[in-house]
Amino acid sequence: MNRFRNVFGSKKCNVIAMIHVEALPGTPGYKGSWARIVEKAITEARIFVKNKVDAILIENMHDVPYLPNHLLGPETIACLSRVCNEIRQIVPPIIPCGIQILACGNKQALAVAKATDLQFIRAEGFVFGHVADEGYTDACAGDLLRYRKFIDAEDVLIFTDLKKKHSSHAITNDVTLLETAKAAEFFLTDGIVITGKSTGQAASMEDLNEVLGRVNCPVLIGSGVNKKNITQYYEKAQGVIIGSHFKVDGYWGNELSETSLTEFMNKVESIRNE
Numbered sequence: 001m002n003r004f005r006n007v008f009g010s011k012k013c014n015v016i017a018m019i020h021v022e023a024l025p026g027t028p029g030y031k032g033s034w035a036r037i038v039e040k041a042i043t044e045a046r047i048f049v050k051n052k053v054d055a056i057l058i059e060n061m062h063d064v065p066y067l068p069n070h071l072l073g074p075e076t077i078a079c080l081s082r083v084c085n086e087i088r089q090i091v092p093p094i095i096p097c098g099i100q101i102l103a104c105g106n107k108q109a110l111a112v113a114k115a116t117d118l119q120f121i122r123a124e125g126f127v128f129g130h131v132a133d134e135g136y137t138d139a140c141a142g143d144l145l146r147y148r149k150f151i152d153a154e155d156v157l158i159f160t161d162l163k164k165k166h167s168s169h170a171i172t173n174d175v176t177l178l179e180t181a182k183a184a185e186f187f188l189t190d191g192i193v194i195t196g197k198s199t200g201q202a203a204s205m206e207d208l209n210e211v212l213g214r215v216n217c218p219v220l221i222g223s224g225v226n227k228k229n230i231t232q233y234y235e236k237a238q239g240v241i242i243g244s245h246f247k248v249d250g251y252w253g254n255e256l257s258e259t260s261l262t263e264f265m266n267k268v269e270s271i272r273n274e
Contacts, residue, residue: 016056
């Protein structure tokens with residue numbers, strides 16, 4: 001918990017806003033304007049800073065269909081490094097920034113974070129194997145933490161998904177969410193992420209309550225948080241990661257809606273002032 005507080009401070013329920021970077025060169029959705037991709041990401045970062053979010057998470061969400069980590073090309077890592085560096089330059093140092101690279105590009109994310117002075121990554125498949133829509137995901141904690149040590153990036157926090165969304169967990173059906181959380185804690189996670197079953201779907205309070213007070217690490221909500229349900233998460237979670245709710249019509253693939261963002265942050269501010 002101290003590692004988390006050293007980066008995020010002592011406030012309750014940090015709002016971590018997501019920048020869904022447009023489809024990168026080499027992916028099926030790439031539209032041929034690399035300069036526009038960089039500028040759009042910078043523009044969104046400025047809007048998030050203006051609206052006083054607590055942190056920013058950068059992700060290659062539009063790179064569908066996703067590749068397993070061993071097939072991720074150097075162009076993806078290079079482009080995300082450029083985007084992250086540009087964002088880190090214009091975001092005040094007091095606001096932590098992080099990165100997630102789909103799919104399961106956890107070591108790649110650590111390398112980008114190290115090179116561009118980011119403070120955290122979001123990692124998939126930290127403990128236990130499962131089947132995701134891009135293929136089989138194996139546990140990676142041992143390799144990942146050794147790699148973090150190897151590249152001298154121990155100051156970079158690793159937040160880890162539990163029973164990740166868009167995945168089948170039939171092979172670990174006899175392992176409860178709490179047991180998964182305890183395994184992640186034992187394997188030195190810096191924070192566990194609880195989600196719904198798909199992007200934009202709210203995490204259940206049953207899942208959240210199952211782990212609260214039973215693991216000694218930060219708990220973050222990784223999907224489905226919005227203006228209507230933030231109150232139920234606020235007192236319990238150390239952070240909420242929000243992408244879809246800040247988009248037009250609440251759909252992750254749409255443009256950023258500053259109106260939705262402002263209304264949400266106003267709601268959070270009112271809760272903090274109560």
